[in-house]
Amino acid sequence: MGETAEKIEADILVIGGGPAGCWAAWNAAANGASVVLIDKGYVGTSGATAAGNTTTIYTRRGTAERAATVGQRVRLGHGFTEAERVERVLDRTLENLDLLAKWGYDFPSYEDGRPYRGMLRGPDYLRFMRQKLIKARVKVIDHCPVEQLLVSDGAVAGAVARFRRSGETLEIRSGAVVIATGGCAFLSGALGTHNLTGDGYLMAAEAGAVLSGMEFSAQYGISPAYSSVTKGVVYFWGTFSDEQGNVLTAPGDRQSVVASELIRGPVYAILDKASPRLQEGFRRGQPNIFVPFDRMGIDPFKERFPITLRHEGTVRGTGGLKIDHRSTTTVPGLFAAGDAATRQGMSGASTGGGGPNSSWAMATGSWAGEDAASYVRSLGANWRAREARTTNQRKTPSSPPSSDDLNSVVAQTKQQILPLDGGYFRNQESLSKASSILSDLWDDEAWRSGDRAKVREAEALIATSRWATESALLRKESRGLQRRTDFPDPNPLLARSIDSGGTDDIWASFQPQQKMSAAS
Amino acid sequence: MIEIVSEDRCVKCDLCVDACPDNVFDAVPDSAPVIARQSDCQTCFLCELFCPTDALYVSPLSEAIEGSTETDLIAKGVMGSFRREMGWKNAKPRGTAGDMSYRIFETGTITP
Ligand SMILES: Cc1cc2nc3c(=O)[nH]c(=O)nc-3n(C[C@H](O)[C@H](O)[C@H](O)COP(=O)(O)OP(=O)(O)OC[C@H]3O[C@@H](n4cnc5c(N)ncnc54)[C@H](O)[C@@H]3O)c2cc1C
Numbered sequence A: 001m002g003e004t005a006e007k008i009e010a011d012i013l014v015i016g017g018g019p020a021g022c023w024a025a026w027n028a029a030a031n032g033a034s035v036v037l038i039d040k041g042y043v044g045t046s047g048a049t050a051a052g053n054t055t056t057i058y059t060r061r062g063t064a065e066r067a068a069t070v071g072q073r074v075r076l077g078h079g080f081t082e083a084e085r086v087e088r089v090l091d092r093t094l095e096n097l098d099l100l101a102k103w104g105y106d107f108p109s110y111e112d113g114r115p116y117r118g119m120l121r122g123p124d125y126l127r128f129m130r131q132k133l134i135k136a137r138v139k140v141i142d143h144c145p146v147e148q149l150l151v152s153d154g155a156v157a158g159a160v161a162r163f164r165r166s167g168e169t170l171e172i173r174s175g176a177v178v179i180a181t182g183g184c185a186f187l188s189g190a191l192g193t194h195n196l197t198g199d200g201y202l203m204a205a206e207a208g209a210v211l212s213g214m215e216f217s218a219q220y221g222i223s224p225a226y227s228s229v230t231k232g233v234v235y236f237w238g239t240f241s242d243e244q245g246n247v248l249t250a251p252g253d254r255q256s257v258v259a260s261e262l263i264r265g266p267v268y269a270i271l272d273k274a275s276p277r278l279q280e281g282f283r284r285g286q287p288n289i290f291v292p293f294d295r296m297g298i299d300p301f302k303e304r305f306p307i308t309l310r311h312e313g314t315v316r317g318t319g320g321l322k323i324d325h326r327s328t329t330t331v332p333g334l335f336a337a338g339d340a341a342t343r344q345g346m347s348g349a350s351t352g353g354g355g356p357n358s359s360w361a362m363a364t365g366s367w368a369g370e371d372a373a374s375y376v377r378s379l380g381a382n383w384r385a386r387e388a389r390t391t392n393q394r395k396t397p398s399s400p401p402s403s404d405d406l407n408s409v410v411a412q413t414k415q416q417i418l419p420l421d422g423g424y425f426r427n428q429e430s431l432s433k434a435s436s437i438l439s440d441l442w443d444d445e446a447w448r449s450g451d452r453a454k455v456r457e458a459e460a461l462i463a464t465s466r467w468a469t470e471s472a473l474l475r476k477e478s479r480g481l482q483r484r485t486d487f488p489d490p491n492p493l494l495a496r497s498i499d500s501g502g503t504d505d506i507w508a509s510f511q512p513q514q515k516m517s518a519a520s
Numbered sequence B: 001m002i003e004i005v006s007e008d009r010c011v012k013c014d015l016c017v018d019a020c021p022d023n024v025f026d027a028v029p030d031s032a033p034v035i036a037r038q039s040d041c042q043t044c045f046l047c048e049l050f051c052p053t054d055a056l057y058v059s060p061l062s063e064a065i066e067g068s069t070e071t072d073l074i075a076k077g078v079m080g081s082f083r084r085e086m087g088w089k090n091a092k093p094r095g096t097a098g099d100m101s102y103r104i105f106e107t108g109t110i111t112p
């Protein structure tokens, strides 16, 4: 574990300062707990929301609008969406959005003057939350990735982090820990995902936590070919074409049509179906969509531009740490929220992009903060005296550090997950091959001697890839984001979730039939 | 990727050093920050929002170097363009009230 330069203590440690972590920290503090919020990057700019902007869902239970959203979720969930869970998430989202308005967040209005609360601009929203947390006496620590959890007698008791700049470690002892480290996008270059390498999954799994729904992580977002900006919403008003200009009209969802064609050659898009009124709406709402176009001198509403698909993994896909009906994981003292938690009960086998995800982050973050606070109260004052041990028992090898080795391990891991042929469309052969390569990479010790922070990220990437691959191997059917070319149809008998876990010995298994809100 | 820290415009406040989520910059005493880890840049443009003097330029190319010069970029009017469109000023958010994103949903093409 190296030298511990600094030790601190708090009732609750929240790891990750995206929306899920911010709401967890605020609710924990509001329930009387002392709170440390720690981030690998900077609370306010790090993570998918900060860079992305998010549509969110502002609807009231019992209205037609709410029914439309819930109905859509159930339909797209392919058998996994629990309607009542969606209702509860959206109830809490409405409450939180109203709270933001009460706090003075400068929401826009419709042209008729009614307030519009369905959009949160990432950097504005998170900067606002950061200020709110500091006022609520939450201790915010930036640029300090957490590397592993501490446990005491089977319960989580804190974590060890390392400052990015000094390389010194920081030990945080706490009564409970909230994992809000976001999803894993496998370093695909999708917008805002560079810090999202699955670290929270790995540290939780080392402490014995279980994951779920990892086979539903093959979510890809469209971006201009040269750009990071995977803002998919504009493409609903787009036309796709191949190199020669032939319009792509094959049946199926637009993403799969683009994916199939990209395997053959370049694909282009033009946003020719957006009315001038909508064009203005996009420009005045989502400036980040247009930065790449404006700086390249392209008018996307009038000219074709090349596009690509970038992996968004569990950031917009489904899998993550298994939780109960709120945010409690399978390990005492450990809570999970946002993309770090499995979203299967909300988005089922599909992406929750475009509203559900940001709502999920708000609601589960809030629940995690509240439930962590009551858990710590139930521990009494005794948690401070607990003996704690680290959960990553692996020794750093003594071989000379080589960044070449480390870079090559990361590149090989990405190669098993990112390509459309194998990642987007998978089959027994591609998945088995990936499984054995990933297992060899994990078992190899030599590359682990390099920079600690980068080694931990690489380990998290490999572990996350392995849970996703083993779960995808087990699910011999196609359903939502799981697209098996050898089993192209859904199998009604397999409408059951797959749990996974382990680090040295990876496992995945079907769970007993659960109550579903709709058949697939 | 981040390509330019303008020596002329930079007032050495080091806000970008802190605000960059990927720890791309290093602060330099009495000088403009340097781009120390360019390959870690995630092309999120957010450092531009925090810069009070529009001294930073993030190229839209996320995997290649654009190589434009500061003079070209100033002539094209793109230094600080993202900050202006977002309505930020002096590292402070302003401008969410003018968001017209509701138009995305008014035709019923998509449901959030
Ligand atoms: C381009 C894009 C657009 C999107 N648009 C929408 C939308 O319109 N509507 C919608 O509902 N959803 C949208 N999403 C999804 C949405 O952004 C996410 O679901 C949401 O950000 C999840 O919040 P989170 O707090 O769980 O994770 P994040 O916001 O990703 O935050 C996770 C945080 O954890 C930190 N972290 C990671 N590892 C560590 C570690 N080891 N130690 C400490 N900290 C760590 C990261 O630095 C980061 O700050 C979009 C996603 C993308 C990529």
Ligand code: SF4
Pocket (backbone or CB within 6 Å): B001, B002, B019, B020, B021, B022, B023, B024, B040, B041, B042, B043, B044, B045, B046, B047, B048, B058
């Ligand atoms: S674009 Fe984003 S990642 Fe790159 S330097 Fe600026 S803030 Fe950092």
Ligand code: SF4
Pocket (backbone or CB within 6 Å): B005, B006, B009, B010, B011, B012, B013, B014, B015, B016, B017, B032, B033, B050, B051, B052, B053, B054, B055, B056
């Ligand atoms: S934010 Fe702008 S002015 Fe401040 S140090 Fe960075 S480049 Fe210079």
